Amino acid sequence: MIPAPFDYVAPSTVDEAVRALADAGEDAKVLAGGQSLLPVLRMRLAAPTTVVDLGKIGELTGVRDEGDAVVIGAMTTHYDVQRDPLVHDHALLLARATDTVADPQVRHRGTFGGSLAHADPAGDLLAPALALDAEMVIQGTGGRRTVSAAEFFQDFFTTSLAPEDILVEVRVPKHTGWAAHYEKFNRVAQAWSMVAVAATVRAEGGSIAEARIGLTNMASIPVRATAVEQALVGRPADAETIRAAAEHAADGTSPTVDGNADVEYRQHLAKVLTGRAVEAAMVG
Amino acid sequence: MRITVTVDGTGYTDDVEPRTLLVHHLREKLGKTGTVVGCDTSNCGACTVHLNGQSVKSCSVLAVQADGGEVNTVEGLARDGQLHPVQQAFRDNHALQCGFCTPGMIMQSIDLLADNPNPDEEAVREGLEGNLCRCTGYQNIVRAVRDAAGHMRPGAGPAAEQVADGERTTTGARGDV
């Protein structure tokens, strides 16, 4: 199908893009990689009057080192995040999760910022962003502000971005040398996560010094499995520790029910996948 | 809106509506019907082309996003009447039945071989994750890609197809268009 008609602008700076959004009003839409937006427009689930394409704004692309953080431009593609050496060294969890997103063609176009802004609860990059304590740098009509991942994700497909806001970049605090694994459960290749677990741990002398666990699709927003994190830290990095900790993965969760899974099944998956994710991270 | 796109080595300047999908621009305006549409959901990969050296689903890119860029389609692969090694391998290995998925399969196979010139079976299956075939059961497609790997110059992927400025032809890259 063909999208409904719209006006198209492709500004070359973030300032211009914010102005274009503000001028166009409520019915404007930002276009990043288009890998979620264009299917939506084709199915006429949305019909914006103006589309503001961020594709010509050079400052939104790329990964840079900023001391204690790796800063990823919102328009950096999944393909480039997967291969970035800074991401590998300092935020391995993000690289591992990005490997599981969609397929190669979609990863060539789809962007890190677009995935976070889209905020699909089954999206694979939300839980890693939360687990790594990422911060979103947002520009709107009132200038720039920084929002933590925990405040950014608000509900199904809903973030703290106002209609005229642009997600500019994401600051990911360095987790240098942390082991990581993203364990995704879906029915067929290419399908979205029914449940997935993002695990990253720092081992020290045979025991677990620090751990961060994020859950995908266990609520309308990504959640941290803090009970698992607490049960891992300070214990020997062995199968018994992992098994006992994983039992807490569904603590306090009330996942949504859909055609794929009910509450009980999702909670079961969260426990099983947490065990697998932490074990796989430790094995490397 | 006026856009200029180089398709299979030839530059084309056209007025398009912003909502025009790249695949419709290729098929309807430029007559490049070798690239097909197989779904409404961005899942099937039948519409795969190379945009600026990377495989993309041309149903999920606006024509205006390709402005100033370079697109290569399955129609531009054969050179001097010789099939591209991946086309030849699909033929030799009976990697198609109805052939509808084939343009996209071939374009994605070239992309995957550029990233990994000697893929094992699993790597081929993962590289073709975004391409669906309703006929073959994939077995022969995987065989064809691994066969093609043995016949390709390393690095002969999407980037190698890009035409350097000044090298552009003014007639179709395919003599028979």
Ligand SMILES: Cc1cc2nc3c(=O)[nH]c(=O)nc-3n(C[C@H](O)[C@H](O)[C@H](O)COP(=O)(O)OP(=O)(O)OC[C@H]3O[C@@H](n4cnc5c(N)ncnc54)[C@H](O)[C@@H]3O)c2cc1C
């Ligand atoms: C076949 C298929 C399979 C997929 N499978 C998966 C999967 O398994 N896991 C997964 O996580 N994702 C999957 N995706 C989605 C993919 O990851 C998209 O790339 C991503 O959801 C959106 O990123 P985008 O850059 O394409 O954004 P777009 O589609 O361009 O935009 C998405 C939304 O975010 C807004 N937006 C985008 N960027 C910004 C910004 N910088 N500032 C403000 N607002 C912005 C847009 O206005 C729009 O509402 C799949 C997509 C397809 C087509």
Ligand code: FES
């Ligand atoms: S037609 Fe493009 S993915 Fe199906």
Ligand code: FES
């Ligand atoms: S050969 Fe018929 S869909 Fe692949």
